[in-house]
Every structure is written in C-alpha cells, then in structure tokens.
Amino acid sequence: MKLVIIGGLSGGMTVASQFRRLNTTSEIVVYDKNPYVSFANCGLPYYLSREVSERSDLIARTPEQLKNQGIDVHTEHEVISVNDKENYVTVKNLKTGDTFDDPYDKLIVSPGAQANEIEAVKHAPQSFVLQHLHHLDLIEQYITENDVKHAVVIGTGFVGLEVSEQLRKRGLEVTILQHNERVYSTIEEEFSEPIKEEMDKNGIRLELNSEPVKLDGTKLTLNNGEVIDAELIIQAIGITPRTDFLKSSNVVMNDGYIPVDEYGLTNIDNIYAIGDAIETHYQHVPHKKVSVALAWPAHRLAYIIANHLAENDQYKHDGLLSVSILRYFDVAVGKMGLSLKDLEDEDYIIVEQTQNNKAGYMPGAKPLSLKIYVDKNTRKILRASGIGEKGLDKRLDILSTLTRLGGTVDDLINIEVAYAPPFSSPKDIVNMLGYKAIGKL
Incomplete structure (x- = not known):
C-alpha cells in the first residue's frame, strides 16, 4: 500500500x-x-x-x-x-x-x-503571522536587524495574547489592537477583565474598537484617526x-x-x-x-x-470537548465544552463559585473562579470556564474527564480530589459547584 x-x-x-x-x-x-x-x-x-x-x-x-x-x-x-x-x-x-x-x-x-491578514498591513516588511517555525525565524531576524523597540499585536485570541506576553517579557513596548470591546472573546466577559488588568499591570497598551487602516513606514493609522508606532506588527486575527x-x-x-x-x-x-x-x-x-x-x-x-x-477498527473518534487553557502573565483562563454561541439554544442553569485554590490559611492561597452551564434535563455540564492564578488546569481536567465519561453535576459532590491544605480544600471548588447545582435544579 x-x-x-x-x-x-x-x-x-x-x-x-x-x-x-x-x-x-x-x-x-x-x-x-x-x-x-x-x-x-x-x-x-x-x-x-x-x-x-x-x-x-x-x-x-x-x-x-x-x-x-x-x-x-x-x-x-x-x-x-x-x-x-x-x-x-x-x-x-x-x-x-x-x-x-x-x-x-x-x-x-x-x-x-491559513492565518488571516489585514490588507492595510499585509504586505509591509515588518508585518508577520506566527504559525510555523520559519515565521518565528523571520520575526527573530527582523527584531534583531532592526533593533525593534515597539511592537503592535493585532488580535486578542490565543496567539495574540501569548505573543504580546512574550514580546513584553523580551522588553519590547507592546500595543494590542482589538477590533471590538471583547478581549479573548471565547471566554466570558467577566473573565476577560482580569486579562485587561494583567495588560495594564505589565505595561501593555490596549486599544479597543481599533483597526489599522493605513501604514506609512512605521506609522500606523487606526480607524479612530490615532497614529501609533509600529516597528513590528504581528497579526493574530484568526x-x-x-x-x-x-x-x-x-x-x-x-x-x-x-x-x-x-x-x-x-x-x-x-x-x-x-x-x-x-x-x-x-x-x-x-x-x-x-x-x-x-x-x-x-x-x-x-x-x-x-x-x-492498519485494519484495526476498535478505536473510534467520539467527538471533542474543546478543552483549552491560556496563561497570561500571572493568571490562567480556560474553558471546556460548548462555545458561548453554541449555548444559545440550550436549556440550562448557570452555577458559579469563587474560592481559594487551597486552604485559605495556607501561604499563597489564591482565588479561583469557576462557572458551569448545566443542562436542566440531562444534568450534564454543557460548558465550564474559569480564571485563577493557580489550580485552574486541575479543575478543568476533572470536569472534562467527568463529562467525557458521561457524568453529571450530581457526581461532582462525590469527586475526591487529592486533598491536603497546600493543594485544595475539604470541599473543593468542584464539590461546591455540585452542591450549588443540585440545589438550584
């Protein structure tokens, strides 16, 4: 063959x-x-x-x-x-x-x-996308040869946020352009606010409702008439x-x-x-x-x-839960399950919980917020999302595993996490979501 x-x-x-x-x-x-x-x-x-x-x-x-x-x-x-x-x-x-x-x-x-690109900057020598290793090489070469001090990142999706974080950590001044009001639009608006706070805390300038319309050398004109420095442009718009x-x-x-x-x-x-x-x-x-x-x-x-x-048909693809997580400076944001758009015609309740990622009396305890969308009839978790400095990945892993194996919110109260004060609480946040959901349903 x-x-x-x-x-x-x-x-x-x-x-x-x-x-x-x-x-x-x-x-x-x-x-x-x-x-x-x-x-x-x-x-x-x-x-x-x-x-x-x-x-x-x-x-x-x-x-x-x-x-x-x-x-x-x-x-x-x-x-x-x-x-x-x-x-x-x-x-x-x-x-x-x-x-x-x-x-x-x-x-x-x-x-x-194929990475999408904006026509106004697409053909500029300082404009790049980052999908492949040779794209990284071109960006590296351009930064070094041109002693780039200021970068413009277009888009606040996965790649846009990761690139803006890394360029800032490299020491570049970074401006992020977002064409509407929604930063990282795959996540709930209340969870995008801490991302904006991280930008501000780390000296990244965010321009909302902004799109490039004209580039003259390193001067980039936005749709609001503002002109900004654009020695390097990274396009991350889907x-x-x-x-x-x-x-x-x-x-x-x-x-x-x-x-x-x-x-x-x-x-x-x-x-x-x-x-x-x-x-x-x-x-x-x-x-x-x-x-x-x-x-x-x-x-x-x-x-x-x-x-x-190889003529072995015992393994089958049974679909995806679309689990993802993103680190942005000191916070992590992630989600599992249906997109916000795909939730629109579902019949569900929302349950939210914020508590420390471990026992509150332990040094370094940090708030962790989780939100679940529960089908009123099947009691399955349609979507889960959250934000926190530590421990979000562990909880999303639990929720996605439970969902993939056919579990419901009723099972959350019986989830046994690896408990000790440095790691979690006697009633972990996933347990609390279960108690709240059962009460609400």
Whole structure:
C-alpha cells in the first residue's frame, strides 16, 4: 500500500509515525509546503522571550530522521489538487516551480489553516503571522536587524495574547489592537477583565474598537484617526482552513472545513482528514458541530486513523470537548465544552463559585473562579470556564474527564480530589459547584 500525506505537524506526521509502527512495509510519502514538518508550533511564542531557551528544543524530528523511520518527507512541496477518481495528487515543487502527479492508495489530508491578514498591513516588511517555525525565524531576524523597540499585536485570541506576553517579557513596548470591546472573546466577559488588568499591570497598551487602516513606514493609522508606532506588527486575527486545493476533488466540505466520521474518513472511502481543517462534533452534545485547532485532538485522531489504516477498527473518534487553557502573565483562563454561541439554544442553569485554590490559611492561597452551564434535563455540564492564578488546569481536567465519561453535576459532590491544605480544600471548588447545582435544579 502507498500512503500519501498532505501536511505534517500534529496531524499528518503523527499519522505517519503511528502507522509506521503498525506497518513496516507500506510506502509513506509526506508533502508539506513549509520548510519544516515536525516541530512544536504551540511552543513558538515562548522562544520570543527565551522562556524556551533553545530554538532546537522546538524541533521534534528532521526529514533525515524521518527518512530513517521509513517516511519519505518532501518539504516546500505543495499539493495543488487531488483527483479522487484516479487516486493521485498534483504536487508543485516550490523551489523549482515544477509540478508532477503522484498516485496513492490511501490519502491523508492534513493541510492546516491559513492565518488571516489585514490588507492595510499585509504586505509591509515588518508585518508577520506566527504559525510555523520559519515565521518565528523571520520575526527573530527582523527584531534583531532592526533593533525593534515597539511592537503592535493585532488580535486578542490565543496567539495574540501569548505573543504580546512574550514580546513584553523580551522588553519590547507592546500595543494590542482589538477590533471590538471583547478581549479573548471565547471566554466570558467577566473573565476577560482580569486579562485587561494583567495588560495594564505589565505595561501593555490596549486599544479597543481599533483597526489599522493605513501604514506609512512605521506609522500606523487606526480607524479612530490615532497614529501609533509600529516597528513590528504581528497579526493574530484568526484562521481559515487551507482547503481550496480540494475543490478539484469530490471531498465534501462545509465552509471550507472537512467533515469526518468516527475513523477520520471523509465522504471518500480512501481519503482521511485531520487537524485544523476538519469538522467534527461535541462529544457530550453530538448534534452540534465543532472545529478545534489544537494539538491534542490531532494527536488523538492520528492514533485512530493509523489503526484504521492498519485494519484495526476498535478505536473510534467520539467527538471533542474543546478543552483549552491560556496563561497570561500571572493568571490562567480556560474553558471546556460548548462555545458561548453554541449555548444559545440550550436549556440550562448557570452555577458559579469563587474560592481559594487551597486552604485559605495556607501561604499563597489564591482565588479561583469557576462557572458551569448545566443542562436542566440531562444534568450534564454543557460548558465550564474559569480564571485563577493557580489550580485552574486541575479543575478543568476533572470536569472534562467527568463529562467525557458521561457524568453529571450530581457526581461532582462525590469527586475526591487529592486533598491536603497546600493543594485544595475539604470541599473543593468542584464539590461546591455540585452542591450549588443540585440545589438550584
């Protein structure tokens, strides 16, 4: 069998490695339009401040190392079309401009997503996105060669916040532009307020309801007429699935995203899809669709696809809970479950609790706030979100595990946390949410 994989990283490369362990004879060929295929893209921002001290620490495996595993990797090769009737891909060598066709028996589509950009600054030499290792290299080179002192970050999503934190820790003056009033809009507004406070505390300037309209050298004019310094611009305004090349095929898409089944298969029986460009469903609310651009979902689905390719169908993809967490200076903010928008037509109650992350008499005890949305009929937790300096990850892990295993808020009162005064309270915050929810229901 010949397996062709379009795109590397957490999706494509993990399928390749997992399948090679299960099958030592099949041919595996990977095409990626970028110079690197196996690196920790989630860790890229942390090199900007040298929190990750060595660039080499971000590289998982090189094409040479992968070749030793029997995986034939072609970087800077872009698949420009797929012919699913005759089972071949058309590939463009980005170094030479040459194109060629390559046949496959099975195809993995892992193209990722394209970072959105604003036309007013898109073509400026100091304007960058941060998705890949070579983007990081370009940013590093530009900061060093131009002795950059002031950076503008556009967007307050995951990447925008992480980059602004790391550039500030590096010593740059940072201005953040947000096109509306909502900072980190995937989280509740009351939880975004502490993020704004962290910006103020750490000397980051936040401009709300602001968008760039004109760039003249390093002078950036905003839509309110204000002109600010923009020696470096990092755009972090969301992503679009990179799936235009599939329009030549019969692969079904939904607004550019590729729906997949329990084995990662598309509507074509020998084409799988994985990563940022796929559409799946919420595990606990299966009738609602979701796309999650994070590494864990890709790694999990890669295992399932690799086993299915090896004719082992015992592992199935049962949806996602969309769990995420973000550290921003001294606070962490995170959530699990439905998005705020997906909650709109659900019948639920809201239960909130704020208490210390450990016994209040212990040094270093810090407030932790959690909010859960509970279905009135099934008593399942539809969404959980929260903020705090310490311990948020532990509680979100508990809530997501409980939900994935079919638990309800009634089970929260019986959750046994690892209790001792330095770690939690006799009635942990998750227990208290359970008591409150039972009373309210």
